[in-house]
Amino acid sequence: MESRSFSIQTLQRLPYYLDYLRKVETENVSSTAVASEFGLNEVQVRKDLASVSLQAGQPRKGFATLALIRDIEDVLGYGHVDEAVIVGVGHLGTALANYSGFENYGLKIVAGFDKRVKHEEWLNDMPIFPVDRMIPIIRRLKIRLAIITVDAANAQSVCDQLVEAGTEAIWNFAPLKLRVSDDIIVHNENMACSLAVLSNHLRK
Amino acid sequence: MESRSFSIQTLQRLPYYLDYLRKVETENVSSTAVASEFGLNEVQVRKDLASVSLQAGQPRKGFATLALIRDIEDVLGYGHVDEAVIVGVGHLGTALANYSGFENYGLKIVAGFDKRVKHEEWLNDMPIFPVDRMIPIIRRLKIRLAIITVDAANAQSVCDQLVEAGTEAIWNFAPLKLRVSDDIIVHNENMACSLAVLSNHLRK
DNA sequence: ACCATATCGATATTATGTTATCGATATGGG
């Protein structure tokens, strides 16, 4: 398998492009059009599209819309659905579990774990288990992606258990920086970080 | 007022530093210590700290912990509380509204708006108003920061109304890129973008 | 009192990401 690689920034722009491409109804799409839709630089978009597209763009026409959609979906892994679990089924965990949009992104949340749960419960059609059953269940389901929505005090310990159970990627909503070995990828969705930028802006 | 400016990356690291500094009990803290706590580069941390600190660090000792805490809080605007509103009180909006942690970050959510609400309702001690009362209420309260948790279809229209009402910063959880004039700052907390990085990683 | 060293600030280097430029090419209009 030829392993192309993409910058984080590019990867983060792809979902926007995909969204637009799915709406557009023309056979071809130009970098110019995409760029102006999102207020981005034309060259940047062209580089992004060229880097994911298997077939070259054509002068004066642009890229073939359908092929491009397929290529982006492929890079993002949509279509091949990943199964994930949520640890910490409080307000935020519930909100995420209920968020139906994830299936559009190739993500299916198949189970939840919560320390307050003593016996298996159900949230809509998703089972919630006690935390102490986490490791065996994740192992059995071969879960590779986990979402952490527990509080800061418990997040690191949960994270360690997830890694022990074989999880490869972690999406962390707890307000702290998780420490993991280099082969595990962690994405921190720390609200304090986002707020820092906005808050500092208002201070001026 | 001397208007120092900080890179977004630095601003996003500051909350982590702050968290650590508050826990530490020594009179001084070195960049080295902070860096090793978070697995960051020592020089990077030193540059960050030097850029926010009003007084210089001392060789062999580091920075004065308390002064540093104060300086970071100042840059982040904690202490001076900002009032914010939430538009879209669904699962996610409720989760955010209930999240008590924001007060630690100088953010107080004072009202919500939702299109399904016809007459004023209460969520704990926060009032929820119909969307059509949004503009006058935001004007009256002089709200500068708004959180958008409506669906993608309505987000741009909500955003336009917020700007019209005088909002200066927007924290957007809807999965699309909002178009605003340059003087408004938007932070997109697009789940699809975060997921893109993780998902691509698992594909390899 | 002096030396070893932790830490600092400053500067230089490297890496990454964005924007500008330019020649090539294919399409549509005169």
Add this chain to the structure above:
DNA sequence: CCCATATCGATAACATAATATCGATATGGT
């Protein structure tokens, strides 16, 4: 049939951020 032009790919210039290096300095240990 040819020219004007939209778009491409490639390369170059620029911007920003991360890391490495180095001399200066103050502290603690001998």
